[in-house]
Structure formats: C-alpha cells, structure tokens
Amino acid sequence: MSMDARGSLQRASSNGSSDYSSYATTPSPSTAPTTPDLSGQQSGITVLASSRTVLSGRITQGTIVISLQTGKIISAFYSVLPESEFPPGTPYKDYSPLILLPxxxxxxxxxxxxxxxxxxxxxxxxxxxxxxxxxxxxxxxxxxxxxxxxxxxxxxxxxxxxxxxxxxxxxxxxxxxxxxxxxxx
Missing domain, CATH: 3.30.110 (Translation Initiation Factor IF3)
Known part of the structure; x- marks a missing residue:
C-alpha cells in the first residue's frame, strides 16, 4: 500500500506483485520516432520538453509525453517538439534551459x-x-x-x-x- 503526493492511498495489484509490463522504454536516438503518434490514446496527455533532458543516460534535447489516465510516460523524443505537434488544448510545458530528468x-x-x-x-x-x-x-x-x-x-x-x-x-x-x-x- 502506498500514498501518493495528493494523499490518496494506492494499493498493489490483487496478487501483491508489481506490474512492470507497462513501463515505457526509451529507444535509442537512431530508432526514436520524430513525431508523436497519438492515435491509440483514449484519454488526455500532458507534454514536457527541454533542451536539456536526461534520456538513455545522457543529456540531450527531449520531449516526454505522459498519459493523464495512468501518469506514465508513453513516448519520449530526442528533440524539443513544438506545442503545435500536439492536439489543441494539450497541457504543454517547455522547461528549457532547465534539466528535465526522471x-x-x-x-x-x-x-x-x-x-x-x-x-x-x-x-x-x-x-x-x-x-x-x-x-x-x-x-x-x-x-x-x-x-x-x-x-x-x-x-x-x-x-x-x-x-x-x-x-x-x-x-x-x-x-x-x-x-x-x-x-x-
């Protein structure tokens, strides 16, 4: 059992184990997509970007897309994508030149x-x-x-x-x- 930062109690899965299957993995820069594919998204997203983002153990330009439904990272890009790449009204914040890290x-x-x-x-x-x-x-x-x-x-x-x-x-x-x-x- 855990409590999130808003004070809400969270429970582990019914069998007591953690499910790590939904954690996103970050592709290497050579295989990373260059534009977001949001066709499979059922609910909203929020987008964080910075000219200095920690991805794959190094500091690079980056854009992180987070599911508002799950709170998990669903995409990572090795460039600062402009707000116009995302649906209108998508929460978007460019933290450049601050470092964005997990x-x-x-x-x-x-x-x-x-x-x-x-x-x-x-x-x-x-x-x-x-x-x-x-x-x-x-x-x-x-x-x-x-x-x-x-x-x-x-x-x-x-x-x-x-x-x-x-x-x-x-x-x-x-x-x-x-x-x-x-x-x-």
Missing part, C-alpha cells in the same frame, strides 16, 4: 511520525525529498510510536501522513518475532 526513489527513509516528529516527520521528510529530486520514498516500519508492526500501527501511521506528503510514500508492516499472525489479519 524522479528518484529512496527505498529506505525514516519518517518518524507519529511520535517522533522532532526528528523528522512526513511534512519535513517528504519536502526535503522533493527538493532533492526524489519523487517516491518508502518508509521504514520501526521508528514511529507506535511502530508499524501491527495493522493498527500501520493504519495510524497512514492517517498521520494524510495531507502532509510532498511526494509518494510507500508503507509496509515490520516483521518482528511474534507478530506474523497480526500482520496476516
């Missing part, structure tokens, strides 16, 4: 809330992550009071996060001796 994931953070906000809570920890280019953090389960070693503790932690997160946050229950029955509940 967000980072920090899979080991200690957001000590509830109970230890003087160390670092959701507001300060996720804000710092966002300023550093991190778009997703995964919170460690044992630093809050109560720790997330029970379903009730996990729910309390998720409630404490509501409305405070600047980035997506992943939660999970901690396994300690004697609590496996509680986490199966």
């Amino acid at each position: 967000g980072l994931v920090d899979a080991h953070v200690h957001l000590n809330e509830p109970g230890r906000t003087e160390w670092e809570g959701f507001w300060t920890g996720t804000r710092a992550a966002a300023f550093g280019g991190v778009t997703t953090v995964v919170d460690m389960p044992l630093n809050a009071i109560p720790p997330t070693t029970t379903v009730a503790g996990l729910q309390e932690k998720m409630l404490a996060a509501e409305g405070q997160c600047w980035v997506d946050v992943g939660f999970y229950g901690g396994i300690v001796p004697g609590n496996t029955g509680e986490l199966k509940a």
Whole structure:
C-alpha cells in the first residue's frame, strides 16, 4: 500500500506483485520516432520538453509525453517538439534551459511520525525529498510510536501522513518475532 503526493492511498495489484509490463522504454536516438503518434490514446496527455533532458543516460534535447489516465510516460523524443505537434488544448510545458530528468526513489527513509516528529516527520521528510529530486520514498516500519508492526500501527501511521506528503510514500508492516499472525489479519 502506498500514498501518493495528493494523499490518496494506492494499493498493489490483487496478487501483491508489481506490474512492470507497462513501463515505457526509451529507444535509442537512431530508432526514436520524430513525431508523436497519438492515435491509440483514449484519454488526455500532458507534454514536457527541454533542451536539456536526461534520456538513455545522457543529456540531450527531449520531449516526454505522459498519459493523464495512468501518469506514465508513453513516448519520449530526442528533440524539443513544438506545442503545435500536439492536439489543441494539450497541457504543454517547455522547461528549457532547465534539466528535465526522471524522479528518484529512496527505498529506505525514516519518517518518524507519529511520535517522533522532532526528528523528522512526513511534512519535513517528504519536502526535503522533493527538493532533492526524489519523487517516491518508502518508509521504514520501526521508528514511529507506535511502530508499524501491527495493522493498527500501520493504519495510524497512514492517517498521520494524510495531507502532509510532498511526494509518494510507500508503507509496509515490520516483521518482528511474534507478530506474523497480526500482520496476516
């Protein structure tokens, strides 16, 4: 279970696994399309461009097309395509000369809330992550009071996060001796 930056809870797939099949891959510059083919799009898109975009591990000109329905990248181009290449009304932003790059994931953070906000809570920890280019953090389960070693503790932690997160946050229950029955509940 995770919470996105708007405070909405997100659940993993029904079998508990992540589905990576829909992640877009970036073609090499020699095989990348030069104009957008949006014929298969059922819903809206948003477009981000920059003269300095990180694609395939290097900085180049680039245009990124994102599905508004899924929030995933559906196309990447090795040039700054003009707004006129897209349907009228498409949200379009050219960030040139700023660098456009993917967000980072920090899979080991200690957001000590509830109970230890003087160390670092959701507001300060996720804000710092966002300023550093991190778009997703995964919170460690044992630093809050109560720790997330029970379903009730996990729910309390998720409630404490509501409305405070600047980035997506992943939660999970901690396994300690004697609590496996509680986490199966």
